[in-house]
Amino acid sequence: MKYQARIFVTLRPSVLDPAGTAVQSALKQMDYHVDSVRIGKYVEIVLDAADETEASQKLDEACDKLLANPVIENYRFELTAIAQERKA
Amino acid sequence: MKYQARIFVTLRPSVLDPAGTAVQSALKQMDYHVDSVRIGKYVEIVLDAADETEASQKLDEACDKLLANPVIENYRFELTAIAQERKA
Numbered sequence: 109m110k111y112q113a114r115i116f117v118t119l120r121p122s123v124l125d126p127a128g129t130a131v132q133s134a135l136k137q138m139d140y141h142v143d144s145v146r147i148g149k150y151v152e153i154v155l156d157a158a159d160e161t162e163a164s165q166k167l168d169e170a171c172d173k174l175l176a177n178p179v180i181e182n183y184r185f186e187l188t189a190i191a192q193e194r195k196a
Numbered sequence: 197m198k199y200q201a202r203i204f205v206t207l208r209p210s211v212l213d214p215a216g217t218a219v220q221s222a223l224k225q226m227d228y229h230v231d232s233v234r235i236g237k238y239v240e241i242v243l244d245a246a247d248e249t250e251a252s253q254k255l256d257e258a259c260d261k262l263l264a265n266p267v268i269e270n271y272r273f274e275l276t277a278i279a280q281e282r283k284a
Contacts, residue, residue, distance in 0.1 A: 110231070116238050131239070131262065140258055143198070143242040150204050150238035151219070154231040170228055174219065 111155055111163045115185040117176045118148035151175060154190070163187055199243055199251045203273040205264045206236035239263060242278070251275055 119125050125146050132145040153170075157163035167185055176183040207213050213234050220233040241258075245251035255273055264271040 118238065118240070128239075134262055135258060138258070138261065140254055141244055143244070144240075146240045148238040148240070150206065150236040151216075152206070152232075152234045152236070156229055156231070166228055170223060170226070173226065174222055 109157060109159065109163075110190040111157055111160070112188045112190050113151075113153045113155065113163070113167050113185050114188075115151040115153065115167065115171060115175060115183060116148060117151070117171070117181050117183045119146060120180055120182055123180045148181075149175075160187055160189070197245060197247065197251075198278040199245055199248070200276045200278050201239075201241045201243065201251070201255050201273050202276075203239040203241065203255065203259060203263060203271060204236060205239070205259070205269050205271045207234060208268055208270055211268045236269075237263075248275055248277070 128145040128147045131147065132142055135142050135145070153167070155163060155166065157166060164185075164187060167187075171183045171185070172178060216233040216235045219235065220230055223230050223233070241255070243251060243254065245254060252273075252275060255275075259271045259273070260266055
């Protein structure tokens with residue numbers, strides 16, 4: 109079974125986000141008044157797994173080891189099964 | 197009214213993603229077999245707007261002008277109203 113995963117990696121709330129602050133002040137100069145901007149990563153992965161439990165276990169491992177830095181980042185993901193009979 | 201926007205900026209499908217390819221081959225070396233990896237940006241913004249239409253118009257402008265490069269990137273966003281009476 110193929111699954112599409114959408115992974116969101118965000119800085120922990122206690123960690124400063126200088127890129128977000130830069131975007132916020134740029135938006136302010138363009139007359140958009142925004143209260144906060146936080147920038148993270150968005151990763152789309154297509155993977156093979158027997159079922160949703162296995163897919164989500166694999167993704168947890170991949171996120172912990174490679175995609176996110178658990179010291180300063182949080183992650184969450186959404187899984188969707190891709191129908192293999194039809195065009196995905 | 198305050199809105200929280202979650203913005204996803206992704207490379208257009210026709211644009212090569214060297215970072216995604218690097219992650220894919222790293223995952224392969226770690227024995228995770230994934231078919232594709234695409235890396236994008238994820239931005240969380242809290243903004244003020246009169247209603248959802250105004251918020252989404254402002255965000256479209258901000259994405260076109262600042263957050264995404266429309267030549268090589270697509271974006272989409274989700275809006276959620278933040279209750280101001282309660283803790284958000």
